Amino acid sequence: MTYSIYHFFADLCKKKEELLSKNQLEEFPFDQQMLSCVNKGKFPDLAIKLNHSDAQFTGGELIELKDSRTYSVASFNSTIPTGEKDVKKLTEGIENTTRTQMEEAGNNILSLPIRQVFYLIRGRKQSNVKTCLTHGKFFETVPVSTLISESFGQALEERLNELGETLSEPMRQQLLDVFSEQQTFSRVRYVEEASVKMRFRIMTEVKAGANILNPNQYPQIGDNTLNFAVPCHSNTEQNQQYDKMKIAFEEMKCERLFSQMDFFILQHHFNGKFLVFQTQLPT
Numbered sequence: 048m049t050y051s052i053y054h055f056f057a058d059l060c061k062k063k064e065e066l067l068s069k070n071q072l073e074e075f076p077f078d079q080q081m082l083s084c085v086n087k088g089k090f091p092d093l094a095i096k097l098n099h100s101d102a103q104f105t106g107g108e109l110i111e112l113k114d115s116r117t118y119s120v121a122s123f124n125s126t127i128p129t130g131e132k133d134v135k136k137l138t139e140g141i142e143n144t145t146r147t148q149m150e151e152a153g154n155n156i157l158s159l160p161i162r163q164v165f166y167l168i169r170g171r172k173q174s175n176v177k178t179c180l181t182h183g184k185f186f187e188t189v190p191v192s193t194l195i196s197e198s199f200g201q202a203l204e205e206r207l208n209e210l211g212e213t214l215s216e217p218m219r220q221q222l223l224d225v226f227s228e229q230q231t232f233s234r235v236r237y238v239e240e241a242s243v244k245m246r247f248r249i250m251t252e253v254k255a256g257a258n259i260l261n262p263n264q265y266p267q268i269g270d271n272t273l274n275f276a277v278p279c280h281s282n283t284e285q286n287q288q289y290d291k292m293k294i295a296f297e298e299m300k301c302e303r304l305f306s307q308m309d310f311f312i313l314q315h316h317f318n319g320k321f322l323v324f325q326t327q328l329p330t
Contacts, residue, residue, distance in 0.1 A: 050081045050096045051104035052165055053295035056180050056275045056324070059167075060296075060304045063273050064329050066178045072112040072169055083107075084148035090126045090137070091145070091164075097154045103291065107134075107159045110180075111166050118170040118177065118260040123251040127194065128186035130278075134162050170260040175270035176328060177260050182277045186257055188317040195249070196223040256316035267313055271328040276313065279322035285312070288322050 058078045059066070065075055073087065083096045091109035098106040109132060113121045138146035138156055149156050164183035169176065200223050207213060214222070236245045259265050259276065268274055275292070279285050289310065296305035304326065313321045 048080065049098055049101055049104050049295075049298055050106045051098070051291075051295060052095060052108040052110075052163070052180070053104065053291050054299055055081055055095060055108070055110070056292070057296045057299040057301055057304070059178075059180065059273060060308075060326055061299070061301050063326065066169065066273060067176055067271075067328060067330075072114045072167060083152035083154050084145050086145060089145070094145070094149065094162075096152055097159055103294065105159055107154075108163045108165055109134075109137075111164070113166055113168045115168075115170045115260075118172050118258075118262065120168055120170070120253040120258055120260060122253075125248070127191050127249060127251050128166065128183050128253075129164055129191060130182060130184035130187045131161050131163055134160055168260065172270070177268060177270060177272060177274075178328070179259050179268065179274040179276060181259055181274075182321070184278045184318060185259060185276060185315065185321065186253060188257070188315075192228065195228070196226060199223060199226040257318075264316065265313060267311060267323065268325075271330050273326050273328055275324040276321045278318075279312065279320050285322055292324055 055078075058081065062076060068074075073092065077085075077093065079085075081095055082093055084091070084094045086092055090111055092112045093110040095106045095108045095110070098104050111123075111126070111128075113123075115121045134156055138149065140146075146156065166181050166183060166186070167178070168181060169178045171177075200219070203214075203219070203222065234246065238245065255261055255264055259268055259274075262268070262270075277288055279288060293305055296302055307326060309325045311323055311325070313323045315321055
C-alpha cells in the first residue's frame with residue numbers, strides 16, 4: 048500500500064462528515080495503517096509512513112492538528128510553524144517515543160531526513176466549519192532564525208531605548224545571531240539554589256494575512272469546506288500536484304470524490320501562489 052499526504056487527504060474526504068463533529072480533531076478516525084506515529088501534546092501529532100520504493104510518493108510527511116472554536120488558527124505553543132523539518136532533531140534522545148513508533152512501523156527514519164510539514168486546521172463559526180490541510184509554507188514566510196532574531200532585536204531595542212543606551216551595530220548583530228535558534232530558549236535552565244527551574248517558551252500566532260480560515264482574507268475558502276493547500280509557483284507544479292492527487296484518490300478507490308472536487312489557485316498575501324483542492328462538507 049502507498050502512503051502519502053495525498054492519500055491522507057483522500058481518506059479525510061471519505062470521512063468528511065466526521066469533521067462536522069464537535070469532537071476534538073485528535074478523536075477523528077484517522078487511518079492508522081497510514082501512520083508511523085501518533086503523539087499527544089508533542090510535535091508531530093501524526094506522521095505518515097515512508098514508502099520504501101515509490102517514485103511518485105515518498106510519504107513521511109509530518110502533521111500537526113490545530114482545532115479552534117472560531118475562524119482563527121489556534122496558536123502554536125511549542126514549535127514555530129515551518130514547511131519542513133529535520134526528522135533527526137525530532138527523534139533524538141534515549142527515550143524518544145516518536146523514534147520508537149516510527150521504527151516499530153518499519154521505517155528507516157533517516158532515509159528521508161527532511162520531512163514536509165502539514166497542518167490540519169479546523170475552525171468554527173456558529174454552525175459552520177472550515178477545515179484545511181495546509182502546507183507549512185503557508186505560515187513560514189521568512190526563515191525561523193530570522194523570525195526569532197528580529198523579534199529578539201525588537202525587544203532589545205525597546206529595552207535599550209528605555210535605558211537610554213545604545214549598542215554598536217556589530218555588537219547588536221552578534222547578539223541577534225546568538226539568539227536566533229529556538230533551542231536557545233527551549234532548554235530547561237537550572238539556577239543554583241533556586242527552587243524552580245526555568246524554560247522560556249516561544250508562542251507563535253498567525254497574522255490575519257496568513258489566516259487561511261479568515262473570510263475577509265481568503266474568501267475562496269468557503270464555509271463547510273474541506274481544503275488541501277500546497278505551494279504552487281508554475282503550471283508544471285500545478286500539473287504535478289493535480290496528477291498526484293488524482294492518483295492518490297484512484298489508489299484509495301474514491302475516484303468519484305475526486306471528480307466532485309474543485310481546484311483553484313489561491314494568492315497568499317506574503318508567500319506567492321498555492322494550489323487548493325476543495326470539497327464541500329455535508330450539511
